[in-house]
Amino acid sequence: ARMTRAAVEAKIPLVYVNRHPDTRELPAGVVTVASNDIEAGQLQMRFLAEKLGGKGNVVIIKGDLAQNATHDRTEGVKQVLKDYPGIRIVEEQSGEWTRNKGMDLTSNWLLAGIPFDAIIANNDEMAIGAAMALQQAGKTKGEIPVVGIDGLPDGLAAIKRGQLAASVFQDPKAQSSKAVDVALKLIKGEPVEPEIWVPFKLITPDQVALFEQNFN
Structure with a gap:
């Protein structure tokens, strides 16, 4: 202001x-x-809802909680979920936009035995971290789909490798x-x-x- x-x-x-x-x-x-940013979250969730067949548990890895982008991307996800009563959010926490935090959160959820069928991350970095944690835990690629946002070269490479199911491109x-x-x-x-x-x-x-x- x-x-x-x-x-x-x-x-x-x-x-x-x-x-x-x-x-x-x-x-x-x-x-x-x-x-x-609301549109980005909507695109992520519509893609996943179709992939999950309209039912299952999802976790959300959020960016910095003080930023509008975090709020709006997450809000977009929740707006789409109103149309899918069979899909529940079982955990949502901040990964502060970083790969390491995304990895740590996912590892913790797996260790705690929280049942989830897909991961939505507010950016690709956290999504890649989440995918790495799944790999370390012995999950096969694509077993638990992970989606991010940004579509930068690292994210695109991760989709190619099968680590990410999809991303959302922000056109710089x-x-x-x-x-x-x-x-x-x-x-x-x-x-x-x-x-x-x-x-x-x-x-x-x-x-x-x-x-x-x-x-x-």
Whole structure:
């Protein structure tokens, strides 16, 4: 809010990229270019609900609890679950966006004998950690599907290896180019929407090659 206020007072156009300020209503001259994190969680859960045949137990590995992305991605999962009364969340804890924490949480749940059929992680790093813990516990690849979010090279490689069942792609190139376009419009005084949303996309194993092109 402080940055927004300073930009408005100085009459300098401001474009937020890949984040939405806490103030939901943005003043004139301030724009956010981002992806709607609720949509990412919805894509994850719809994919898994189909894979599980509409029934089973899931665990959620959340990001940093202080961040909007964590809240919204998890909220997206829970919105979809309203349509699937046969699927229950049996555990949800923060893995703080890291691979190690994702691995530790999953190991702890396995040791505690918590029954779960799938893992949803708020990002790929935690998802990869979870998959590593499953492997260490002697689970075969894909026995307990794991899904993440980001679709960066590490995540794509993990899908190829069969560690992750799917991920959700957040398009950094599209966000960047739209941010530049909107900044130029603001400078010229042209009208712009205060919020520009770049859609997330589900990545399944058969589409990995397509998404790898974003990083070539």
